[in-house]
Amino acid sequence: DVKVTQSSRYLVKRTGEKVFLECVQDMDHENMFWYRQDPGLGLRLIYFSYDVKMKEKGDIPEGYSVSREKKERFSLILESASTNQTSMYLCASSFLGQGMGEQYFGPGTRLTVT
């Protein structure tokens, strides 16, 4: 079974703190993605990566950065957390260019910035 894990289910941080969200997948997937989910807005793509050390901006990259030093791990970084970054963050992974390219999701991290 494909497994995508995220470092925390719930996280509470203060405004201005640097926040790291970690995602690990065990299926040797090339693609990895970070989304945020907000009520009424669905899921919006923040960043994605199709290879180690490669990254591409998604639809809402402002205020975020990412790191992919190893194939199985994709980190989302909030350099200086703000209250408008309070959200559910979902990581996903998929094979590159194979078949339907179904994305497998982690359980999500609910981040609250106070």
Next chain:
Amino acid sequence: AQKITQTQPGMFVQEKEAVTLDCTYDTSDQSYGLFWYKQPSSGEMIFLIYQGSYDEQNATEGRYSLNFQKARKSANLVISASQLGDSAMYFCAMRGISFGNEKLTFGTGTRLTIIP
């Protein structure tokens, strides 16, 4: 750019009835894939069904079927014989096929509630 529209924020359906969740899309790509995901209250995203733009037959997976009408750019999810466990958020999504265009674009979702 790709766009997914789900016009039903919420639906209430009697148990055992069939339900159709609407999804329309817009894209300039010739090749693309359409997905439906289910998100129960626990939060995980569960893949339900996939339709490729060149697939001639509508996709089916158990009680789920995808009513694909390419000319109308419509990809509705049909759930037959609904069950209480079908209560969840449902998201329609699409992706391009070309290299580097494999991200998913999601709709805003439909919250389905099954009434006993």
